[in-house]
Amino acid sequence: MGALDRRTLLALAGAATLGPRGRALAAFEPSERLPDPAIEILDPSFAKYRIFSATVERIATGFRWAEGPVWFGDMRCLLFSDVASDAILRWDEATGATSVFRKPANYANGNARDRQGRLLTCEHKTRRVTRTEHDGTITTLFDGFEGKPANAPNDVVCRSDGSIWFTDPPFGPNPYEAMARPERPGQVFRLDPRTGQATVVVADIAGPNGLCFSPDETKLYVIESRAQPNRLIRVYDVVEDGTRLTDDRVFFDCGKGTADGFRADADGNLWCGWGMGADLDGVLVVSPEGKAIGRIRLPERCANLCFGGADGNRLFMASTKSLYALFVNTRGAVR
Numbered sequence: 001m002g003a004l005d006r007r008t009l010l011a012l013a014g015a016a017t018l019g020p021r022g023r024a025l026a027a028f029e030p031s032e033r034l035p036d037p038a039i040e041i042l043d044p045s046f047a048k049y050r051i052f053s054a055t056v057e058r059i060a061t062g063f064r065w066a067e068g069p070v071w072f073g074d075m076r077c078l079l080f081s082d083v084a085s086d087a088i089l090r091w092d093e094a095t096g097a098t099s100v101f102r103k104p105a106n107y108a109n110g111n112a113r114d115r116q117g118r119l120l121t122c123e124h125k126t127r128r129v130t131r132t133e134h135d136g137t138i139t140t141l142f143d144g145f146e147g148k149p150a151n152a153p154n155d156v157v158c159r160s161d162g163s164i165w166f167t168d169p170p171f172g173p174n175p176y177e178a179m180a181r182p183e184r185p186g187q188v189f190r191l192d193p194r195t196g197q198a199t200v201v202v203a204d205i206a207g208p209n210g211l212c213f214s215p216d217e218t219k220l221y222v223i224e225s226r227a228q229p230n231r232l233i234r235v236y237d238v239v240e241d242g243t244r245l246t247d248d249r250v251f252f253d254c255g256k257g258t259a260d261g262f263r264a265d266a267d268g269n270l271w272c273g274w275g276m277g278a279d280l281d282g283v284l285v286v287s288p289e290g291k292a293i294g295r296i297r298l299p300e301r302c303a304n305l306c307f308g309g310a311d312g313n314r315l316f317m318a319s320t321k322s323l324y325a326l327f328v329n330t331r332g333a334v335r
Contacts, residue, residue, distance in 0.1 A: 043291060056325075064082055066080055069308075070112055087108075091323060106126045107123060110154055118131050122156050167187075168187050170184065188220075207227070213333070220238055221262070234251060252292075265307070268287075269288065313329065
């Protein structure tokens with residue numbers, strides 16, 4: 001897989017730095033006990049994913065609304081959005097420093113990488129999905145459909161065939177995050193890898209938010225964040241040619257929790273950003289059978305997450321004002 005080259009990343013990163021350990025780490029202290037009590041086993045099947053000596057770390061803080069983390073292994077860095085600060089930030093694994101990757105960033109939210117290693121970004125202000133090319137230029141991939149602008153694209157993933165899938169919820173108007181009044185229903189789109197043509201794969205869903213594929217890409221999970229009375233995780237079967245979805249059904253009822261963004265591990269478990277109060281904030285892990293098996297408690301609501309690090313077993317959690325990390329005994333699904 002290709003990647004943004006070092007010159008491009010360094011040029012885009014700029015000189016602004018938030019310090020070698022992020023900003024002040026008040027109100028969070030890493031556990032001095034092992035195993036970390038913040039990592040809870042809800043079902044015996046989760047025990048193998050907990051590393052006894054690994055504790056939750058807060059690696060950066062001081063943001064307004066941390067979202068959309070994506071790992072760049074070739075550069076040993078994490079890119080993530082600070083939506084309300086209109087910035088995409090970069091956390092460097094080697095130094096622990098957090099710097100500005102792009103500002104202004106059109107109030108970017110979700111991020112991913114395509115099959116050539118380029119950055120894919122959902123932008124609120126411009127109501128579009130973009131791709132950052134290897135030379136640093138930005139290409140608009142989607143900004144509307146059938147004569148109407150997009151609402152505020154939220155989260156994005158790339159399938160192994162190169163197709164790009166993203167959610168476009170009707171969450172506005174919201175000036176704090178630069179969301180305009182929506183003109184379309186909540187939908188999920190697919191961009192064809194050859195033609196770039198957009199098609200609607202989920203036509204009407206109440207607040208589509210995070211989305212991810214199962215490891216074998218036969219299923220697409222989508223968070224329905226405006227479902228009533230509770231948020232839902234829905235699941236769809238992907239047809240054989242990878243262009244359409246069938247058999248819409250409820251996979252998991254979130255109860256009092258607020259699922260936001262999520263990613264699958266190699267075994268098909270969903271690691272879900274979670275929140276709605278001190279007793280729920282953090283990450284909930286749901287098995288492929290739809291059973292809650294584990295929890296990572298955080299002092300802030302987790303919006304979205306990804307796997308990264310040298311071995312792909314470090315979980316990065318973008319959580320309101322901070323970025324947290326935890327080594328786990330699994331890796332993100334590789335496609």
